[in-house]
Amino acid sequence: STPTLPATMRAIKIPHTGGLEVLELHSDLPLPTPTSGQILIKNAFAGVNYIDTYLRTGLYPPPASGILGQEAEGTVVAVSAEGDTYGFKIGDRVAAFTSGGAYAEYVAVPAQTSFKLPEGIEAGLGAASLLQGLTALTLIREAHPVxxxxxxxxxxxxxxxxxxxxxxxxxxxxxxxxxxxxxxxxxxxxxxxxxxxxxxxxxxxxxxxxxxxxxxxxxxxxxxxxxxxxxxxxxxxxxxxxxxxxxxxxxxxxxxxxxxxxxxxxxxxxPRLGAYVETREEFETYSAELFGFIADGKVGVKVHGRYKLEDVAKAQGELEGRGTVGKLLLVL
Ligand code: NDP
Structure with missing residues (x-):
């Protein structure tokens, strides 16, 4: 059944590039609408990645929406009627890699770079693994095949x-x-x-x-x-x-x-991760392998900390200050 969605959501939005102070919490932003080939996710976790700091400072150009965050984990609540959405259905538990928008309660992401999480992957492990795990996996396979x-x-x-x-x-x-x-x-x-x-x-x-x-x-x-x-x-x-x-x-x-x-x-x-996992086949194959390793217990994730959405500046500050190990997660 189609879930009833609220009109607005909480999200972190930057008005312009700058220091940690630009990471502003908003409580009344409109929900994004999934465009062609996109799915809408009700976020449970967002990964904090070093690239988020480059986008915040302006070392790389930030997304037009002003909402950072390239890694989401949650439940599909809407699927675009247009474009290829790769069989995703409302209610699917997914992890997604996207160009921005994940520091929010709802995020519209390309179905093409979303992965249906296998049964048994515990809550948080999707957002804790996807971006950094795929980066490491593609680096050792393609940048320098070790x-x-x-x-x-x-x-x-x-x-x-x-x-x-x-x-x-x-x-x-x-x-x-x-x-x-x-x-x-x-x-x-x-x-x-x-x-x-x-x-x-x-x-x-x-x-x-x-x-x-x-x-x-x-x-x-x-x-x-x-x-x-x-x-x-x-x-x-x-x-x-x-x-x-x-x-x-x-x-x-x-x-x-x-x-x-x-x-x-x-x-x-x-190398850049996005250019290694650009096609559906590349993204799906590497993600399946990554979560296969996790399910087999061959690899694990060290979570440094779980932060509330409003504490994202603290999380980014610790990351930039070399005070962290492993993964930083926002809990929505
Ligand atoms: P990390 O958790 O690795 O955090 C960065 C680490 O870099 C710090 O903990 C610190 O470790 C080290 N470091 C060394 N010098 C500095 C400095 N001057 N300021 C801050 N940190 C420093 O972050 P991520 O795992 O998120 O990312 C690691 C790197 O990989 C980043 O450069 C990121 O941009 C890149 N990346 C690139 C991708 C791609 O597609 N090309 C995809 C994903 C990540 P220590 O204290 O031990 O020195």
Whole structure:
């Protein structure tokens, strides 16, 4: 049966880009209307991701609606009559990856990048897993297809994407050198599969990687830290290896001259999740695999904290302040 929907909803909307203060709570915004190919979700959880901070500050252009949030988990309450909605029905429990709008009680998302959660996936696990899990999975499959026995450097290894990378790399039999800024974070990376631990705040990670690899360097670096680590990561890659720069937590990487690649014949990549899971088949296949790992108990999610919608500024502040591990969730 079609649920009765309220006329308005609570949501966090930014009037313009800026500091944490622009994350304003509204209690009377109109519900979004699903357009062609979209489904409307009554949100139970929204994931907080580092990209939300780039969109808030203006490093990346924010969505026109002013409502941030790219990761939702909840129940389908309406399905567009137009476009392909991939068989989604009212009442389905889903997790969705979208361009914005998830910091709200209701969000209209593309059916194409929504995933029907299997039975037994506990509440919150959809929004805690989808974006960062798919990022890690596509990075190790497509950016640098990791082979058993390779040594891989993972920065910010206790972060959201970082803990996924540690677990998935362990699962494929790679050796992980993990960096993080505190002993507690490094211990968590180790629990999640890291083999070698480097505190990159107190130690020169380039020298540590050289020592651990006997001077050879690593087959790939997964670097979501950006400006602060790029040069060191570049120096740490083995001949014919991959430098995968996938984020800018410390700031964007400055322009780079391709002639530098020839010194070791390395590849430099700057992948974006959306371009790996663009088609329905890509999104569905990777999501099914990801939630399959979770259902099998092969991987788990460390939830740093659950926050009320009105406390989103606190959540983003802790994330930007390097005070978190694993996943941050908004509870609607
Ligand atoms: P994290 O949970 O990893 O948080 C960021 C971490 O980066 C911090 O905890 C901190 O760990 C580390 N860090 C290092 N230097 C800084 C700094 N100056 N300021 C803040 N943090 C710093 O976030 P996510 O898992 O959400 O994202 C990780 C990275 O992956 C981000 O860059 C994000 O943009 C990127 N990403 C990219 C995607 C893509 O499609 N390309 C998709 C998803 C994420 P420590 O204290 O240990 O240094």
């Amino acid at each position: 082979k058993k026995g390779e040594t891989i450097l993972v920065h910010a290894a206790a972060g959201g994407v970082g803990l996924w990378l540690c677990q998935l790399l362990r699962a494929v039999g790679a050796k992980v050198i993990a960096t993080a800024s505190t002993a507690e974070k490094l211990a968590l990376a180790k629990e999640n599969g890291a083999d070698e631990l480097v505190n990159y705040k107190t130690h020169d990670f380039v020298a540590e990687v050289a020592r651990i690899t006997g001077g050879a360097g690593v087959a790939a670096v997964f670097d979501g830290v950006g400006a602060a680590t790029f040069e060191g990561s570049f120096a740490s890659v083995a001949r014919k290896g991959s430098m995968v720069s996938f984020g800018n937590a410390s700031g964007p990487v400055p322009p780079f001259t391709i002639a530098r690649l020839g010194a070791k014949n390395i590849k430099v990549l700057r």
